[in-house]
Amino acid sequence: MTVADQPRADAEVRKPSALRDHVGGRALDLFHSAWSPTPASVRGWAVAAVIVNVGITVTGAAVRLTGSGLGCPTWPRCTPGSFVPAAHDAHSPMNMAIEFGNRLLTFLVLAVAIACVVAVTRVSPRRSSLVRLAWIQPAGVAGQALWGGVVVHSVLNPVTVSVHFLLSIGMTAAAFALYARSGEGDAPPRRLVHRDIRTLGFVLIAAVAVLLVAGVVVTGTGPHSGDDAASRFAFDIESVARLHADVVWVVLGLTFALLFALHVTDSPGRARRAALVLLGVELAQGVIGYVQYFLAVPALLVALHVLGAALVWIATLRVVYLMRSRGPAGATVAEEDHLDAAGV
Incomplete structure (x- = not known):
């Protein structure tokens, strides 16, 4: 390496480091917004809850629309004997990836739900009305996860699929209520x-x-x-x-x-x-x-x-x-x- 190439090499080394620092800083900011919340950050987490609930509703529809509803034919495992997609004669790798990806999004919804609960519990002054609304989110995620098992075991019976969608609509309403109530008094x-x-x-x-x-x-x-x-x-x-x-x-x-x-x-x-x-x-x-x-x-x-x-x-x-x-x-x-x- 020549002397002229040294600054370029140093810059290439700094780029990943700067990216890691930026991502780490953003993650730390998110943590503090829930652990040391302000009224504004509580409302921000409520908006996030609305977004992720709408998002998983749409991705759930995408699972159905791509014919991937049974891409993971068992529950809670994806395939018999495996929690992650494994070779299965009845389903293509693409269908399995789509359905498994949607299942993974549940953890994002759960993370936001937990953040909502932490934020409303730790914000000052603490408001019991917000705490009750926030707890609907993790409870709803748990209910949806269990109901997802019913959907799979019923082989996508339209009644169970319909209830799955309507539960998401209910969770969206609860998240919006948290957003609206966090911006007003009691x-x-x-x-x-x-x-x-x-x-x-x-x-x-x-x-x-x-x-x-x-x-x-x-x-x-x-x-x-x-x-x-x-x-x-x-x-x-x-x-x-x-x-x-x-x-x-x-x-x-x-x-x-x-x-x-x-x-x-x-x-x-x-x-x-x-x-x-x-x-x-x-x-x-x-x-x-x-x-x-x-x-x-x-x-x-x-x-x-x-x-x-x-x-x-x-x-x-x-x-x-x-x-x-x-x-x-x-x-x-x-x-x-x-x-x-x-x-x-």
Whole structure:
């Protein structure tokens, strides 16, 4: 090596070291954000919980859409006698890798869930309402893991697969509740809109819940079963698809009514904007739904539709949370009244 080459060699040595230092620093920051939390970092972990729950919902759909539902044909092992993928005549290495990868993502969801519990337990002041919400996450991960065994042992029975999805939707709702509650106080809830508008919001949540159930019935009747050995609902696909579309129109009608009511009553700006975002998400989801139907449900569009379903659910919850107040965390009543008067 010449003298001229020495600086270049030193730089090459420093690059991996700098990368390790950066990654180690980020990991340490994450640890401190949970172990020595601030109200902001608690909310950050709640956002992370929402993201990972939506993420594993979409990747779970990808497992089914790629025909990898039984890529790991046993549970808790992947194959008989092995917790990791091993050669198996009935399943391709790709299908096994996809299913095993999705199982590994469970540990990411669990890590975020534990971080949420640690953060809300150690933040000052400690709030019991947040602790209860945070514990739903690890409990839900454990329940989902056990239910995953039921799904595998039932050979992807559509009822068990549907429940698996709906449990993820419930965990997403709990994570969003943790996010919303961590950004406000613990005062009794106070309506920011007319009572009837608030009631309309609850009706909309119920309608979206029905829409999600109708969606899993369509999925359980359609072609993407996850494996050739999986059974299907004995419904006519066109009939359940039309029923699903009818519920979509009901949800859109309720959303438009809510948006109109919020505007004509001069409700807080945050609630009006959230309702407008919800309507936009629903319209985009509706377009994807109709396109996938007329294109014979291609896998990519189905995956986008699953993501859209989760986003519609979150956007609906957000609207309803913004129609009431428990007071901003740490703010006085006078400051809260000032914000309401300003419409923010």
